[in-house]
Amino acid sequence: MVTHSNLHRQFLLEQEAISCGRQRLHESLNKLEEKSYASASVYGVASIREALPYLMEHIEITFGKLKNGQAGKFYKPIAEHINELEPLAIATILLKIVFDKVFTFDRNADLIVPMMTAIGGALESECKFRWYKREHPNIMSYIERVYFHEVTGTQQKLKITSEKFGERGIRWSAWSTKTKVALGRWGLTAVMESTGWFTVDKRKSRRKKYEYRVVATDDFNNKRNQLIKTAELFSGIPWPMLVEPDDWGYDEEDNIIYGGYLTNSLMRGHELTRRGNPTIKHGTIPITFINKLQKVKYRVNTHVLKTAECLKEKERVVGKFIPISPAFKPPRPPDAEEDAKKNLLWRRAMAESHTADRINFKKSVRTRTQLEAAEKFKEDDFYLCWSFDYRGRTYPIQAFLTPQDTDFGKSLLRFADESPVTDTADTWLAFQVATTFGLDKAPIIERLQWVDSNRDLITRVATDPITHLSEWEDVEEPWQFMAACHEYYHCCIKNDKDTTGLMVAVDATCSGLQILAGLAKDQSTAELVNVVPSKQPSDAYKAVAEKAKEFLPSYMHPWMTRSVCKRTVMTIPYNATKDSSRKYIREALKEASIEVQNEELTQIVNAVYDSMDCIVPGPMQVMRWIKKSVGEYIRNGGKYIEWETPSGFIVNQKRDVIETERMELQLLGRTSVRIPNGKQTPCPKRHKSSTAPNFIHSIDAAILHRSFTQFDEPFTVIHDSVLCRAGDMATLNQLVRETYASIFTEDCWLTKFAQAINASDPPPIVGTLNPEVVSNSTYFFC
Numbered sequence: 001m002v003t004h005s006n007l008h009r010q011f012l013l014e015q016e017a018i019s020c021g022r023q024r025l026h027e028s029l030n031k032l033e034e035k036s037y038a039s040a041s042v043y044g045v046a047s048i049r050e051a052l053p054y055l056m057e058h059i060e061i062t063f064g065k066l067k068n069g070q071a072g073k074f075y076k077p078i079a080e081h082i083n084e085l086e087p088l089a090i091a092t093i094l095l096k097i098v099f100d101k102v103f104t105f106d107r108n109a110d111l112i113v114p115m116m117t118a119i120g121g122a123l124e125s126e127c128k129f130r131w132y133k134r135e136h137p138n139i140m141s142y143i144e145r146v147y148f149h150e151v152t153g154t155q156q157k158l159k160i161t162s163e164k165f166g167e168r169g170i171r172w173s174a175w176s177t178k179t180k181v182a183l184g185r186w187g188l189t190a191v192m193e194s195t196g197w198f199t200v201d202k203r204k205s206r207r208k209k210y211e212y213r214v215v216a217t218d219d220f221n222n223k224r225n226q227l228i229k230t231a232e233l234f235s236g237i238p239w240p241m242l243v244e245p246d247d248w249g250y251d252e253e254d255n256i257i258y259g260g261y262l263t264n265s266l267m268r269g270h271e272l273t274r275r276g277n278p279t280i281k282h283g284t285i286p287i288t289f290i291n292k293l294q295k296v297k298y299r300v301n302t303h304v305l306k307t308a309e310c311l312k313e314k315e316r317v318v319g320k321f322i323p324i325s326p327a328f329k330p331p332r333p334p335d336a337e338e339d340a341k342k343n344l345l346w347r348r349a350m351a352e353s354h355t356a357d358r359i360n361f362k363k364s365v366r367t368r369t370q371l372e373a374a375e376k377f378k379e380d381d382f383y384l385c386w387s388f389d390y391r392g393r394t395y396p397i398q399a400f401l402t403p404q405d406t407d408f409g410k411s412l413l414r415f416a417d418e419s420p421v422t423d424t425a426d427t428w429l430a431f432q433v434a435t436t437f438g439l440d441k442a443p444i445i446e447r448l449q450w451v452d453s454n455r456d457l458i459t460r461v462a463t464d465p466i467t468h469l470s471e472w473e474d475v476e477e478p479w480q481f482m483a484a485c486h487e488y489y490h491c492c493i494k495n496d497k498d499t500t501g502l503m504v505a506v507d508a509t510c511s512g513l514q515i516l517a518g519l520a521k522d523q524s525t526a527e528l529v530n531v532v533p534s535k536q537p538s539d540a541y542k543a544v545a546e547k548a549k550e551f552l553p554s555y556m557h558p559w560m561t562r563s564v565c566k567r568t569v570m571t572i573p574y575n576a577t578k579d580s581s582r583k584y585i586r587e588a589l590k591e592a593s594i595e596v597q598n599e600e601l602t603q604i605v606n607a608v609y610d611s612m613d614c615i616v617p618g619p620m621q622v623m624r625w626i627k628k629s630v631g632e633y634i635r636n637g638g639k640y641i642e643w644e645t646p647s648g649f650i651v652n653q654k655r656d657v658i659e660t661e662r663m664e665l666q667l668l669g670r671t672s673v674r675i676p677n678g679k680q681t682p683c684p685k686r687h688k689s690s691t692a693p694n695f696i697h698s699i700d701a702a703i704l705h706r707s708f709t710q711f712d713e714p715f716t717v718i719h720d721s722v723l724c725r726a727g728d729m730a731t732l733n734q735l736v737r738e739t740y741a742s743i744f745t746e747d748c749w750l751t752k753f754a755q756a757i758n759a760s761d762p763p764p765i766v767g768t769l770n771p772e773v774v775s776n777s778t779y780f781f782c
Contacts, residue, residue, distance in 0.1 A: 021235035038103035039096040043227040055091040058194040112212040120180025240382035245294040260385035276390035283648020289705040297416040320406035327356035373400040381416040392649040392701035411479035418499035419727040428726035438476030462489035507721040512573030518744035522618025523768035530779040537779040551607035564588040574693035621764040629759040634684040647705035655686035707739040744771035
């Protein structure tokens with residue numbers, strides 16, 4: 001029940017979230033400008049992205065004149081020094097230096113001569129590193145591998161590389177100051193002329209001499225201020241809510257009624273459908289589903305939080321829980337002053353230790369934020385705001401204290417409204433313990449037997465997780481396992497707790513193939529992915545691995561296991577390419593200590609694809625038909641693909657041609673630019689690769705939409721996985737199966753899709769499956 005007190009607290013909380021977010025934004029801006037990194041700020045990134053294509057065009061014109069001998073006074077420095085650099089590389093360097101020098105606290109950085117020198121120096125550094133890599137690739141590779149780390153800065157890389165090459169007597173022929181200034185002058189002029197954002201300001205200094213500074217124009221200062229104001233609108237910290245979020249909906253004129261945060265109806269910072277068409281009106285069922293999801297009440301699992309705080313103090317990393325843990329700092333040897341070698345080794349060890357600290361600090365950000373949020377809400381019940389993606393899947397607007405977080409983040413959550421511990425609840429609590437331990441592919445009976453045989457382990461982990469850390473820190477999902485052990489112990493072993501709020505999760509068995517089996521009504525595929533009832537869970541991954549052996553020489557047969565094929569089988573329904581399948585299979589083989597040649601890997605990938613054609617013919621035919629039909633539709637003038645899912649959600653898929661140029665700079669990292677052409681041309685290739693996976697995702701989302709409109713207990717979702725209380729899982733599991741059966745019995749969704757895209761050929765329906773049989777399939781969701 002919403003009370004006046006809670007409503008008032010929520011308004012204050014949202015005001016605090018907005019205020020804190022704005023404060024953090026400006027602290028970040030100040031820190032970046034103080035360190036001369038304005039190019040990485042919200043306004044710097046957005047402005048550079050906008051300016052790149054225009055500056056590149058300006059540079060390309062200059063290079064064109066160069067070829068014709070018309071580059072004027074800049075002909076010699078450009079021709080001799082940067083003619084081999086790409087326009088994108090030059091443009092990125094120029095804009096970065098100008099933004100960093102103009103918007104900085106260093107009062108002399110924007111003086112015109114130092115800025116031109118800095119531009120020339122940055123261009124030289126890029127050429128210098130390319131020369132090192134081209135002329136001495138092995139040495140450069142060694143330096144990058146041994147001395148460069150994730151947090152190594154640009155200047156540090158320059159210093160290290162120059163030192164290491166110098167030790168080997170290899171030296172770069174440095175550019176003269178005159179050359180750097182000449183190139184800097186040309187580059188600065190190019191930036192000013194192509195953007196109109198900067199100009200040279202002449203003013204008298206204290207010594208009554210004139211100073212020439214590069215400053216932003218009034219137009220750009222207004223643009224910068226607007227970008228910062230826009231960023232402020234979205235900078236609010238997305239904390240959970242203390243009252244039920246506002247409902248989403250539509251008014252009488254079909255305009256969106258904004259839901260979620262109380263302030264969202266005014267600020268409209270969060271849309272109902274992310275990356276979707278805001279003019280589309282979805283059906284009643286998806287809106288009912290998302291509003292019901294927003295009414296679910298949560299609380300922090302204080303046992304997990306207490307354990308986490310203890311491990312934080314001990315600086316122990318457990319899975320995705322990464323606290324700040326300073327690296328060992330070796331003491332300086334007493335004779336370091338006299339022994340240069342010992343001193344050098346100590347300094348190197350200290351440098352590595354400080355590098356490790358910086359990497360750890362960066363990696364610990366998520367954990368620190370998770371703990372901060374849990375500490376803030378540990379005394380309160382709270383709610384989450386949700387929105388759709390354009391396919392109908394739901395995602396929390398909050399970033400932390402959500403079920404779609406890391407293993408540690410998920411373990412911090414439990415349902416606030418608990419249910420009685422019944423015999424059914426006992427079973428599903430045991431199921432959660434075994435599943436998070438790592439038995440997620442075992443038959444349910446084996447999971448329950450494992451729990452029964454390991455009650456002593458569960459008791460130790462539940463009663464003293466710190467002392468017995470070694471017994472749970474390396475399991476599949478350590479934090480959720482620890483939380484499940486605690487709940488199971490108190491509810492089912494010690495029996496001093498008669499209600500449970502633990503979130504129990506079940507997942508689809510190879511969801512993509514389950515959906516495709518229903519679409520094609522393909523009995524053989526349905527049997528492999530547990531749509532059809534069976535005493536033991538079927539294993540599609542193992543079946544594909546066994547079949548693949550028929551296409552391979554005998555010496556490769558031992559390599560073909562379910563783990564080697566699993567990721568490829570999972571992703572083929574989502575249009576995974578053979579290149580990505582090569583990567584997945586190579587990684588799986590490496591984990592099994594098997595090294596293969598490229599030719600052997602090609603054979604294995606082709607064998608898995610051939611096996612899929614034999615094992616799951618219906619889904620493979622459906623995917624090829626979707627690709628072919630969608631490609632024809634777009635080539636015949638279609639601007640986008642649009643279809644209605646079984647829940648009434650409208651999917652609007654746009655895939656336009658985007659001309660993008662990408663490259664990796666030696667010091668500044670990866671850069672890319674989108675070339676504007678003023679047109680929105682649909683891309684058949686992108687539509688063909690996207691439609692099959694998006695169609696599958698939209699169907700699995702529709703199954704959940706329809707299932708939960710009939711379910712009145714607390715629940716939540718992770719993509720196509722469902723979570724509820726242990727006592728409700730049997731009911732929910734049955735409901736999901738019945739919804740699947742209903743959806744694929746009531747209509748032919750491939751035929752409806754064919755009509756939506758004017759397909760020239762009918763869809764490939766196998767027609768051997770009666771979808772109603774899934775109602776009795778124990779392992780459909782487990």
